[in-house]
Amino acid sequence: MASQAEIEYRDFVTSNLDRLCRFAYLICHDWQRAEDAVQKSLTKLYLHWNRIRSSSPHAYVRRIIVNTLYEERRRFWFKREHSRDELPDVVQPDHAESSASKLAMLESLARLPKRQRLVVVLRFWEDLSVEQTAEIMNCSTGTVKSQTARGLQTLRGLLGKPIPTQVEGAQP
Template identity: 55%
Template structure:
């Protein structure tokens, strides 16, 4: 657990977009793993705990008390000048990633952020490789659209 917890936290953050919620989700996932350890230790525990983590995040989103902030079109201040700052790019990608549907986000994070194969991703999410491929394609297409939307908004803000 000690060797894997940092990777699980990063994965949880990419699924939730919030370090505190990610930490809670990882703790819950590890607790659930502990409860079924005798059965889970015979399986691929890495894939098993990541699947538990995806399920925990999904359950968390379904709860009535969870409310997401709504983004408005009006910006409170003009966007900063376009720059190649890696931090700004990272924040832009993370905010676009947070707007993907949960299943697509999980596939995109596993495939491209964690550099997992189609088969590994399918095993973690307990779905077919074809589902991983289609969700990857749809997720990347939507992510590109979201990033283009952000760029066009920035360009309008800079021109205005």
């Protein structure tokens, strides 16, 4: 029989898995790497679940995902592959304009330097405060503010239009 901690862990994973995968994807812009990073992170989270389950598991797992993705990039054997088993879904005509703007935003986001991309994702997709973002990034609040300003300025230049303070469609 499963313990209360195991039940809480399963409930946490079940209710947050999609959101965590989207979060990781927005950082690395590769679904396979994102899913791998989330899987590794959830394994690490499970090992420490009893200690952190009553505090802030969301912040803890986000931090693990960020660290996992950055550690992976530092390894010398890492190479980026883009293999697909299936064709992408066909965009329906009535959603084409909305989908095109979201794709443009995702492509522009992928072109940001990694720290700017991370701060934009944490602040606007995950809707975290400056302080929470600084904690996850292990930096000062001033760094978060400057990276946010630079990231938004770069996005404006890439998209050629103003960036809203809340990105449309960011929340599930």
